[in-house]
Amino acid sequence: MEEIKNNHCSIDILAASERLSRALQYRTISFENTDQINKSEFLSFRTFLEEAFPNVFEKFKIELINEMSILLKWEGIGHNAGSILLMAHMDVAPVEVGTENDWRYPPFSGELSDGYIWGRGALDMKSHLMGILEAAEELLKNDFKPQNTIYLAFGHDEEIGGRNGNAHIAAYLASKGIALSAVLDEGGFILKNAVSAVTKPVALIGVAEKGNTTLELISSAAGGHSSIPPRHTAIGKLSAAIYRLERKQFRTKLDGAAKQFFNAIIPEMSLIKRIVFKNLWLFKPLILRVLTKSETTNALIRNTVAVTMIEGGVKENVLPQQAKAIINFRILPGESINGIKEKVEKIAGRDGIKVKIKENSFNPSGVSSSSSQEFRTISKVVKSVFSETIAAPYLTVGLTDSRYYQKISSQIYRFSPIEISMEDLNTIHGVNEKISMEAYEKLLRFFYLLVEEF
Numbered sequence: 001m002e003e004i005k006n007n008h009c010s011i012d013i014l015a016a017s018e019r020l021s022r023a024l025q026y027r028t029i030s031f032e033n034t035d036q037i038n039k040s041e042f043l044s045f046r047t048f049l050e051e052a053f054p055n056v057f058e059k060f061k062i063e064l065i066n067e068m069s070i071l072l073k074w075e076g077i078g079h080n081a082g083s084i085l086l087m088a089h090m091d092v093a094p095v096e097v098g099t100e101n102d103w104r105y106p107p108f109s110g111e112l113s114d115g116y117i118w119g120r121g122a123l124d125m126k127s128h129l130m131g132i133l134e135a136a137e138e139l140l141k142n143d144f145k146p147q148n149t150i151y152l153a154f155g156h157d158e159e160i161g162g163r164n165g166n167a168h169i170a171a172y173l174a175s176k177g178i179a180l181s182a183v184l185d186e187g188g189f190i191l192k193n194a195v196s197a198v199t200k201p202v203a204l205i206g207v208a209e210k211g212n213t214t215l216e217l218i219s220s221a222a223g224g225h226s227s228i229p230p231r232h233t234a235i236g237k238l239s240a241a242i243y244r245l246e247r248k249q250f251r252t253k254l255d256g257a258a259k260q261f262f263n264a265i266i267p268e269m270s271l272i273k274r275i276v277f278k279n280l281w282l283f284k285p286l287i288l289r290v291l292t293k294s295e296t297t298n299a300l301i302r303n304t305v306a307v308t309m310i311e312g313g314v315k316e317n318v319l320p321q322q323a324k325a326i327i328n329f330r331i332l333p334g335e336s337i338n339g340i341k342e343k344v345e346k347i348a349g350r351d352g353i354k355v356k357i358k359e360n361s362f363n364p365s366g367v368s369s370s371s372s373q374e375f376r377t378i379s380k381v382v383k384s385v386f387s388e389t390i391a392a393p394y395l396t397v398g399l400t401d402s403r404y405y406q407k408i409s410s411q412i413y414r415f416s417p418i419e420i421s422m423e424d425l426n427t428i429h430g431v432n433e434k435i436s437m438e439a440y441e442k443l444l445r446f447f448y449l450l451v452e453e454f
């Protein structure tokens with residue numbers, strides 16, 4: 001792999017941090033109850049972006065999609081060059097009611113303190129959004145012209161499913177016959193101690209993402225008085241079904257994106273572990289057993305089951321006529337929503353329990369190549385900016401808006417170029433979300449070099 005010689009980027013980190021701080025002060029919050037969404041915050045956020053990045057908004061072609069989402073186009077100068085899409089969402093998750101006072105600084109203050117920029121969206125993902133724009137603005141000032149055409153897509157409703165934002169942007173690009181040679185969206189971070197066997201930081205570049213489906217299990221029974229009950233009530237039958245599902249679990253398997261991930265980190269392991277992993281045919285059952293011990297690695301090798309809601313019964317002495325459970329499943333690439341439903345019907349469907357697929361289900365994505373030119377470019381830039389870091393293909397377990405682009409691109413990568421501790425990772429959607437200025441400076445350099453390389 002050819003190295004990047006001059007990884008210099010001239011963005012002033014102090015000024016950039018102040019701009020990020022201002023970005024965090026806009027309450028561009030997505031609420032499940034869409035009546036609560038404050039549209040004018042999104043519109044003033046856009047005005048702020050236009051003022052903060054005058055060159056970008058003057059020279060790029062700007063299109064508003066569904067009024068709130070923004071699509072920007074930077075025309076490439078290369079002959080037969082491709083098109084690259086960089087994504088980020090403008091909206092943030094709400095601050096949970098009752099946790100406001102647990103924040104060191106108010107969540108929409110954008111406080112610059114202790115070497116950190118604090119606020120909702122600092123990690124997920126206004127830093128990413130601002131970083132892309134900072135890089136583009138700086139490159140324009142330096143008179144840079146990309147070979148490939150570069151699109152920037154900033155959705156406004158990722159946190160509630162992206163149906164009005166990126167779903168429409170993707171459909172719009174498809175209607176114009178545009179195919180993308182690569183897409184980069186949020187995803188894995190750069191983690192230390194992500195796997196106990198590896199000491200170097202690992203950049204987790206999602207080459208696939210798990211599917212998501214929620215099933216409703218409905219158990220029905222005749223009602224009546226609790227003084228003459230049957231042996232099992234609707235609630236009892238439902239509980240037994242849930243118990244069977246949790247005990248049984250889905251079969252483990254090590255292939256696709258998860259296998260690529262382990263292949264990438266094997267060379268960094270100790271000799272013993274290297275031998276074990278290299279002889280997968282021999283040690284596979286052992287490895288799978290070890291991987292199921294941690295919730296993080298367990299999620300990489302099987303469809304997961306999470307019983308999240310339950311409901312039933314109206315009165316202490318009335319037999320319930322119905323009990324319901326809501327169960328969320330995350331599905332490995334190569335499998336399907338219908339496959340999950342069939343399996344659940346087999347395990348839990350006894351006693352007349354009905355299984356229904358809830359809306360907002362998505363099949364898993366395809367697996368993008370980890371040997372493509374674009375993946376190599378991302379890895380090269382990672383190695384240049386983040387020293388001693390391994391770039392590894394990964395399976396993203398959460399949903400991203402990038403899934404909407406599958407029809408127009410087969411190379412979709414999900415990566416957040418931020419060095420972060422496991423502890424700070426938990427502040428996403430939680431309390432005290434923040435990014436260090438040091439991490440932000442590297443993020444800026446990442447996007448600057450990435451665009452230059454593209």
Ligand SMILES: [Zn+2]
Binds near residue numbers: 089125158186
């Ligand atoms: Zn996000």
